Amino acid sequence: xxxxxxxxxxxxxxxxxxxxxxxxxxxxxxxxxxxxxxxxxxxxxxxxxxxxxxxxxxxxxxxxxxxxxxxxxxxxxxxxxxxxxxxxxxxxxxxxxxxxxxxxxxxxxxxxxxxxxxxxxxxxxxxxxxxxxxxxxxxxxxxxxxxxxxxxxxxxxxxxxxxxxxxxxxxxxxxxxxxxxxxxxxxxxxxxxxxxxxxxxxxxxxxxxxxxxxxxxxxxxxxxxxxxxxxxxxxxxxxxxxxxxxxxxxxxxxxxxxxxxxxxxxxxxxxxxxxxxxx
Numbered sequence: 621x622x623x624x625x626x627x628x629x630x631x632x633x634x635x636x637x638x639x640x641x642x643x644x645x646x647x648x649x650x651x652x653x654x655x656x657x658x659x660x661x662x663x664x665x666x667x668x669x670x671x672x673x674x675x676x677x678x679x680x681x682x683x684x685x686x687x688x689x690x691x692x693x694x695x696x697x698x699x700x701x702x703x704x705x706x707x708x709x710x711x712x713x714x715x716x717x718x719x720x721x722x723x724x725x726x727x728x729x730x731x732x733x734x735x736x737x738x739x740x741x742x743x744x745x746x747x748x749x750x751x752x753x754x755x756x757x758x759x760x761x762x763x764x765x766x767x768x769x770x771x772x773x774x775x776x777x778x779x780x781x782x783x784x785x786x787x788x789x790x791x792x793x794x795x796x797x798x799x800x801x802x803x804x805x806x807x808x809x810x811x812x813x814x815x816x817x818x819x820x821x822x823x824x825x826x827x828x829x830x831x832x833x834x835x836x837x838x839x840x841x842x843x844x845x846x847x848x849x850x851x852x853x854x855x856x857x858x859x860x861x862x863x864x865x866x867x868x869x870x871x872x873x874x875x876x877x878x879x880x881x882x883x884x885x886x887x888x889x890x891x892x893x894x895x896x897x898x899x
Contacts, residue, residue: 623896628705629664629889632697632736634837634866636889638666639705642673643680651689656899658687663899664892667836670698672706678718678725680706686832693722694778696840700736700886703728708888723778731883740841740880743848743873744776751780753806759853765800772801773849777880780807780831781845783814785855789825792817798829812839816846821857824850826864837866844880847871 625647628639638657640647649671657663668684675681682702684695702719706712707730716729728738747754752774754761763770763782773783782801786792792815801813810831817825828842829835843862850856851873859872869884 622898624893625896626891626893627664628709628891629666630701630705630887631866631889632700632838632840632886633864633869633884635668635697635839636666636837637668637670637698637701638664639670639701640672641705641709641711642671643711647671649685653896653899654685654689655687657894664894667830667833668692668695668698670695670702670705672702672711675720678720679712679714680717681720682726683722686830688832690832691722692779692832694726694740694841696738696740696777696842696844696882697838697884697886699726699728699738699740699840700882700884703730703736703738704886704888721778734885735883736886737881737883738840740777740844740882742877742879743844745774745852747774750774750776750811751808753808759849761806763801763804763806765797765804770797770801773845773853774811775845775848777841777844777848779841780809780811781814781842782807782811783816783846783849786815786817789815789817789827792827794827794829794835798835802829802831812842812845814839814842814846816850818850818855821855822859823861823863824856826862828864838864838869840869840882840884843869843871844873844882848873848880851875
């Protein structure tokens with residue numbers, strides 16, 4: 621019997637996902653299968669795979685897998701697609717839901733105008749929480765990368781982020797520096813790398829090299845991380861418009877231990893079925 625699963629292809633500001641309902645259908649995934657599904661020529665193609673499951677502590681449980689098959693704790697653009705998916709599929713009649721993730725509970729809300737707002741929780745700056753090898757919290761850290769010293773901001777938004785300020789995101793060496801910093805020994809769990817160009821105190825341009833996926837058209841937690849580090853260093857003021865290659869997000873943060881609020885689009889591209897035994 622064919623191992624068929626139903627799925628939905630979604631995108632949030634160009635960050636694309638394969639979303640699978642693991643509540644109403646049995647599903648068993650391993651890294652090799654995920655890598656095959658992620659292949660844009662022979663599979664479905666996506667930046668991340670999102671798995672919807674039942675939860676004992678929230679309305680739903682949310683698992684996230686990168687294109688290389690590795691599982692991660694958080695994905696902001698995916699969280700927006702998650703709430704759009706469960707509402708559209710009739711899995712809930714609520715527009716605001718609680719979602720269990722590996723890094724805690726988040727509360728995405730489907731707004732009346734079609735955008736989705738997600739309470740991403742407070743940022744975490746302590747090195748051990750990122751995790752980052754450092755002796756104390758700092759606004760900037762210096763990394764030795766490719767025989768040069770790179771200044772970064774660092775924060776966890778449920779996953780680790782390094783943020784570099786650049787003069788022009790279009791000419792920034794995203795692939796070269798992104799890969800080197802992702803695997804830098806001071807980040808024991810690897811790291812997502814953001815390249816931020818500050819336009820004014822309420823607007824930035826951003827490109828993100830995501831761990832396990834490479835550069836994506838947008839990254840929700842990356843947008844949160846960039847804005848938070850910019851506000852923390854006194855160069856940005858909330859709210860901030862983040863222009864990514866795939867679209868725009870709005871990020872608000874009032875500082876200290878307050879939650880980061882992210883608003884942006886979540887769009888269904890198509891739905892389908894695939895035979896896992898055939899890929």
